[in-house]
Amino acid sequence: MTTTLIIARHGHVEGLHPERFRGRMEIPLSSKGEQQARALAAAVSAFARPTAIYTSDLGRCIATGAEIARACAMTAEVRPELADIHYGAWQWRTHSEIEAEDPQTYALWRSAPHLVRFPDGESLQDLAVRAADLLRFVLARHQGETIVLVGHDSVNRVLIGHALDLPAGVYWKFAQDPCNISIVEWSAGGPKLVRLNEVSHLKGI
Numbered sequence: 001m002t003t004t005l006i007i008a009r010h011g012h013v014e015g016l017h018p019e020r021f022r023g024r025m026e027i028p029l030s031s032k033g034e035q036q037a038r039a040l041a042a043a044v045s046a047f048a049r050p051t052a053i054y055t056s057d058l059g060r061c062i063a064t065g066a067e068i069a070r071a072c073a074m075t076a077e078v079r080p081e082l083a084d085i086h087y088g089a090w091q092w093r094t095h096s097e098i099e100a101e102d103p104q105t106y107a108l109w110r111s112a113p114h115l116v117r118f119p120d121g122e123s124l125q126d127l128a129v130r131a132a133d134l135l136r137f138v139l140a141r142h143q144g145e146t147i148v149l150v151g152h153d154s155v156n157r158v159l160i161g162h163a164l165d166l167p168a169g170v171y172w173k174f175a176q177d178p179c180n181i182s183i184v185e186w187s188a189g190g191p192k193l194v195r196l197n198e199v200s201h202l203k204g205i
Contacts, residue, residue: 001144003186006048007159008068008150010060011036012178019095022152023087023121029063035205036179037064041071043181043201048146050074054138055150056082064179065150076150081134084152088121114168124158124168131159139186160184163191 011033015022029037044050045068053076055065065076090098099106109116117123138147151159153176161170163184175197176182183195 001187003139003143004146005184005186006044006050006146006148007156007182007184008040008148009153009156009176009178009180010064010150013060020092021087021090023084023091025092026059029060032205033178036202037067039201039205040064040179041067044068044148045071050148051145052077052142053148054079054082056084056152058083061150068148079134081130082149082151082155085127085154086122087118089119112169113171124171127155127158128162128168131155131162135163156182160193164193
């Protein structure tokens with residue numbers, strides 16, 4: 001019996017270029033992000049019949065999940081465990097600003113992210129606890145089913161790494177583009193990554 005986790009990221013938003021630490025900021029999908037969400041929804045509904053769709057409690061993920069739910073004739077449910085990492089005092093600051101202001105911590109974030117706690121915010125270990133709670137919930141409730149999880153680049157990286165029993169330091173080794181599709185299949189033999197950061201459905205957007 002195989003449980004399939006379809007892990008997707010929300011669509012394009014302001015603050016990606018130049019990149020900002022978005023975190024818990026409420027940022028709506030851009031028009032490009034809305035197009036991406038519709039394309040993602042069409043792609044998911046074409047190859048999967050999910051039994052549940054769970055999204056972060058932030059609006060950009062709720063909106064993306066709503067498109068998937070509409071395409072699959074379902075409703076989506078919010079799970080706070082899928083929220084973006086809390087960047088604390090760095091939230092909505094640009095990467096170049098932080099690098100200039102605190103080069104040592106920024107360099108550590110880019111090279112050994114598991115050793116950083118954001119000022120007044122979270123660490124990857126905090127995020128890993130949330131991800132583990134979500135995985136336990138999904139695997140207990142939806143054994144043998146296909147589930148869609150709509151999150152952020154941070155939580156998705158941690159979810160994938162945690163599912164595959166990899167150390168937190170692999171964080172930057174997983175690409176997570178807007179509205180990508182990553183798939184982890186969970187069977188008696190353990191978890192297996194079968195897709196990572198698939199974005200072919202976004203061609204032309």
